[in-house]
Amino acid sequence: MKLSVRVQTDDFDVAALQRELLRGExxxxxxxxxxxxxxxxNNDRPVKALExxxxxxMTERSISSIVEEAAxxxxxxxxxxxxxVGALKPADQIVWVGVSASHREAAFAxxxxxxxxxxxxxxxxxxxxxxxxxxxxxARQCDAERAGRWQAPKQQ
Amino acid sequence: xxxxxxFGRFREELDCARLEIELDASCADLDSLQRKLxxxxxxxWQQVLAQDNVIRARNHEVATGNPALADGxxxxxxxxxxxx
Numbered sequence: 001m002k003l004s005v006r007v008q009t010d011d012f013d014v015a016a017l018q019r020e021l022l023r024g025e026x027x028x029x030x031x032x033x034x035x036x037x038x039x040x041x042n043n044d045r046p047v048k049a050l051e052x053x054x055x056x057x058m059t060e061r062s063i064s065s066i067v068e069e070a071a072x073x074x075x076x077x078x079x080x081x082x083x084x085v086g087a088l089k090p091a092d093q094i095v096w097v098g099v100s101a102s103h104r105e106a107a108f109a110x111x112x113x114x115x116x117x118x119x120x121x122x123x124x125x126x127x128x129x130x131x132x133x134x135x136x137x138x139a140r141q142c143d144a145e146r147a148g149r150w151q152a153p154k155q156q
Numbered sequence: 157x158x159x160x161x162x163f164g165r166f167r168e169e170l171d172c173a174r175l176e177i178e179l180d181a182s183c184a185d186l187d188s189l190q191r192k193l194x195x196x197x198x199x200x201w202q203q204v205l206a207q208d209n210v211i212r213a214r215n216h217e218v219a220t221g222n223p224a225l226a227d228g229x230x231x232x233x234x235x236x237x238x239x240x
Contacts, residue, residue, distance in 0.1 A: 052239070053167075054163075055163055055213075055234070057216050058213060058216035058217075058232070061216045062216075083239060083240075118239060118240050119237075119238075119239060119240035121218075121237065122237060122239050122240075123213075123232075123234060123237050124238065124239025124240070125163060125164030125165070125234070125235070125237060125238050125239070126238045127164075136168075136235070136238075137238045138236075139236030139237065139238050140238075143240075
């Protein structure tokens with residue numbers, strides 16, 4: 001499996017990233033991608049700007065370990081993850097996950113798995129600025145629950 | 157020497173991103189290090205580092221239990237993550 005993890009301040013080109021998932025041997029029958037954007041509101045509060053902090057070194061390591069877990073669960077050809085840090089504003093692209101595989105089932109599932117785990121395990125912290133000032137974003141229980149679904153015992 | 161890092165809300169509330177601490181018996185494991193930080197820095201640190209949701213990492217991996225610390229280790233304290 002080919003793996004690429006990037007943490008960067010610059011914006012990214014999803015078409016170029018998707019092309020990187022294809023290895024030129026036509027073994028991939030499916031590519032699934034997810035792009036996250038900065039919303040203009042959170043919990044009904046307007047968001048004017050967002051600052052993203054991360055833990056250099058641990059971030060790359062934790063994302064790689066999440067992707068390695070995905071590769072144990074599904075047969076994957078390539079996985080790419082890009083996460084932006086620094087100053088962002090509403091409508092900016094913030095995160096991209098792309099997965100190529102022989103078949104769509106693995107590509108869809110692994111893409112969602114990587115995104116769910118990234119939200120609950122990768123060391124990033126958001127600080128939002130609205131009309132009344134700035135505040136650190138609290139972790140959401142629903143994100144923990146989404147990630148927890150992947151650990152639920154398989155249904156018979 | 158231990159390197160101790162703080163991120164996100166903790167970094168701001170403690171007004172501290174990084175500390176270098178000499179490894180000795182008073183910080184031979186993660187729990188002792190945390191107690192030492194609180195006792196040396198006072199009430200503000202007690203308040204921040206005593207929260208239920210403190211995540212501790214040792215050498216870029218989330219620590220479970222109370223691992224022993226070795227010279228050169230990098231330890232980090234941070235709140236639950238909010239990326240993506």
